[in-house]
Amino acid sequence: MKRPRGGRSPGAGSRSTGPARGSVLLSSVSSDAHTWNLVFLQLLLEENGYDVVNLGACVPDELLLAEARAHAPDVIVISSVNGHGRADGRRLIGALRADPMLRGVPAVIGGKLGVAGADDAADAELLDAGFAAVFPDSPDTGPFLHLVDTVCTARRAARAAVPVARTGHGVIPSRFGNGLLPAYAADAS
């Protein structure tokens, strides 16, 4: 399964059997160093049957875009809690939606996105800017898992309708991880 940094997973969350329900690119934003949120979300998604690539903390926009192009995930999940998530998220979603290869990949964001607590109006702006969903700082992960499932199911159905040839699994060196980052060598689409 696809994992960053030479295949380490933080815990027992590994999907053990059956094909993946979908693939998720999980990431922080450029200014945010917090990682417990990412470790938690990685475990949660793996336990629920998804392949997860976790890019870790302080991910520059260009790195995130490059990794997203390389992995072609079903969904991009952004988590930020340092209070800059709204500003960083807005800039990032602009870049994602402007990229011809990534424009169609749904992206969601969640966490503690501003410095002054919840702010519905600001969340609405993030939706307008192109995020498929904005999740509040809450321990209830039900709505999130439901959305990921819906997105992955829809993308699987779309892929089945228009088969896309994969050129096979390969290994590309990661410039930022501490080892080899397993990935699809190229996506024929």
Added chain:
Amino acid sequence: MSAAERPAGALASVPAAPRDRYGSLPAAVRAARERGELLVQPRMGFSDPARMRAGLLATRAARGATVGTLTLDSYTRVGDVAAAARALATGVPLNGYPITSHALDITRGVLDRVAGPGFPVQVRHGSPLPESIFRTLTALGLDATEGGPVSYCLPYGRVPLRRAVDSWARSCDRLARAADEGGEPHLESFGGCMLGQLCPPSLLVALTVLEAAFFVQHGLRSVSVSFAQQTNAAQDAEALLALRRLARQFLPGVDWHVVVYTYMGVYPRTPGGAALLLSRAAELAASGAERLIVKTPAEAYRIPTVDENVAALELAAAAARAARPLGPGDVSDTGVYVEARALIEAVLDLDPDIGTALVRAFAAGYLDVPYCLHADNRGAARATLDAEGRLRWSSVGAMPIAHLADLDRAALPTSSGLLAALTYVQRTCDADAAAPAPSLPLEGARL
């Protein structure tokens, strides 16, 4: 013109500020020691200079022996001056004070007639590559800050450890030169925090001592070592004693003191739970530290206001004054000292240059921070909480303490298991604060 737009060499030509104009942290520690008082300090930072100044004034006026703080924002921490400047221009509030983006005169306006003898101000940041921050603070005449090549690298992003070590070495040299102008520069190691939670105390203690020794090797003569309150009061008290003992042994001939951080992990959600945890931190600090960094009831939600910070400082100062000294039976030896000492010695044996030794130690897995995703961390060590809430190793990876550590071979965590461990302090404090006070103190539950 903002500092960000200034040509690179310009700061160097700024005339040096007269020493002690903004106060001296080591002098404040000495004065508080003489009065038998604990210094209390917020983690306070706002992007608006007027609010920052108001925060410092309120900190100074708070009832208690206080030290001021400029906590820097995340853009400044990661060196993204463009984003900081954009936020200032558009009025987007940041999570701290962007010291390298505000003009020096703006920051002087924040500090003048607030910071001074008796009320030093420390810059707290979180930058793996802190050279521009050190350049700015020394140009301002500030000479107290914190961090370290490991503690401000592994938990703070993806800069390679070797680069952080080199940048911290150069930054230490610059700060140490402030002593040439008659100042008493001070550097605190953040090594006693490492990701805030789920790191056993022996590794925290070892890291902060190693970082302080690194500072001394790079010319600092006044340092502090740190310990963040963890999940079990008795274990914390033991760790603090071990830390003092090791600091005495490994920091000979320099001025040092101990700073305690109020819990740095997932914080209680109720005001009562937050107050209880803070007063326990103050009691811990009173048992063996000179300084305490406080947290507020807003911690679990958002950046705290000035008033919330003042209330936390006053609560902590009062709790420290009321704390009773530790008795002989209060602390038992579960091995924090020997484990920490084994880690320190194994690292120092790797190379006479402590920075190089630290890089080698992480590469070899001699030091390995549980759950740290940084590429230079081995990631083989795991920790867990036992039934009493003590932090225990479940795997030590390649760290040279396998013969010492009392392993709790818990299964690898699931998302819910991890969250339960991360929220243990939150749950227990919120519950304890809600429960009616017991008529008799429970055995072993003093702090």
